Amino acid sequence: MPLLETRNLFARYGDFQALFGVDLVLEAGETIAVIGANGAGKSTLMRSISGVIPNKPESVRLDGEAIGGLSSARVVARGIAMVPEGRRLFPSLTVEENLLMGCYGRKVAGPWSLETVYALFPILRERRKQPGTALSGGQQQMVAIGRALMSNPRVLLCDEISLGLAPVVIRDIYAAFPSILGSGASIVIVEQDIGQAMKVADRVYCMMEGRVTLTGRPPDLSRQAIHEAYFGVHA
């Protein structure tokens, strides 16, 4: 049984349909990447899995349990944490308070605590008393990832974590992934940077206009196939 599964997942914003029957599987210990152009439905997929957009209960399953109809608070309590697009740190809270908010709805013993998050991103310990939004973009992303890890998640959803960051900063952020995987969490990343996604993912899903157009292991996917699935045109 897969750890996380979406089956025939639909999502709408009012009259606008954003997802058309998306099927996705995440096995335990795996990293998968969801790639696609702007507006492909990647973030909507993340918001649907995390409960921000409500769905039919059976359209999202965690360890076989139907969780598609649950609120985001109940989804995080079951072990799915999200690093939202744009980081979304709380401006009124310090770095440390932002991190502590991460375990508000799920307090379970596990590898992640303030100490282990600070060990993963040492700069955050120095900045812990500062407002989260006073940090650089890369440091804010570290806070957002650390905050999600504080709930000791089984599944970590990372939505566009490299967006707007310098390449050297992106490298630092992705350098933390082996530790995260080593702690037992499985990861879903949403990326527009195809090269980065191919490097870190065990499997890749490519989306276009709300549908999965290609899936497979990175070594098995040709450049031309990705191009067609990403843009919908022949290279």
Next chain:
Amino acid sequence: MIWLDTILQGVLLGGLYALFAAGLSLVFGIMRLVNLAHGDLLVMAAFLILVIVTMFGLNPFLAALVALPIMFAIGWSLQYFILNRTLGDDILPPLLVTFGLSIVIQNALLEGFSADSRRVPAGTLETMSLPLGPVTVGLMPLLTFLSAVAVIVALNQLFYRSELGRAFRATSDDAVTAGLMGVEPHRLFATATGIAMVVVTIAALYLGTRANFDPTIGPARLIYAFEAVIIGGLGSLWGTLLGGIIIGVAQTVGAAINPEWQILSGHLAFLLVLLIRPRGLFPRAVD
């Protein structure tokens, strides 16, 4: 010496206004909800204390202790079942619903208690006073002010030193992302309104023991509360205390010059502060 006494009485009166306002400030600070029924809920709490005092012969302070959980439950339910449905991008629905609620509460109190003026009897406490250097202060005004300071300190501790307070601030910043942390915003908002009603009950204790009240005085108390909150800066609790003190001092100084100027002086002080600092004295950095 008369002026010193006047200003001190104004400061102590400001404590009462700060108590009126603290609950309003709390609710606005967390969920940007302007509760137009706040003054009427205050009067309702005063009637509740009066009923408990009358029925069980309790001391008003003990009666207020009994009323606290009841008012918390009323506030929690009001928010969870009614006001949460009005929250959103449009600010009009909560204004209309709380305005309607204000009318409902006033008429229900009129139906239940008539239009007669009431007072919660506090016995000898009403007339006791303490010499403080060259001036003498009434024990009840002093207790009111100390209670206001205690309430502001307690709310600040709750906000900045507790997990619940952290969740309040996070949800105020971004309710959707707070949901991703495990916060159920609707339950959290209900808890906030419940706490605001606890503060309202403390304010009602002093409202009821220090002056006469009837079912229709809520809106006037709401205006004092609004003015205190806005002078202090929306969402700032210490600012709310200072706002209450400014209105209180302006009223007593105005009354000392001419008794007819008491209420007007408070409103003029409010307008003056707004002219100089339109966002209040201690506006939040993030708004």
